[in-house]
Amino acid sequence: MIDLAGSSSAVQASALVGTVLLEAFVLYVGYGALESVVAATLIQAIEDR
Numbered sequence: 001m002i003d004l005a006g007s008s009s010a011v012q013a014s015a016l017v018g019t020v021l022l023e024a025f026v027l028y029v030g031y032g033a034l035e036s037v038v039a040a041t042l043i044q045a046i047e048d049r
Helices: 009-048
Strands: none
Touching: none
8 A cells, every 4th residue: 555644635635536536447347347247137137027
């Protein structure tokens, strides 16, 4: 982990914002990929019920 304790508050804030944006992007892509794999099977299972 990168130690930013000695950095200015602006650098710390920028690192935090960057981390949150990266996490949001990873979740967006991950859930999009999961949806594309599971959606058709799930919809078919619901329709057959």
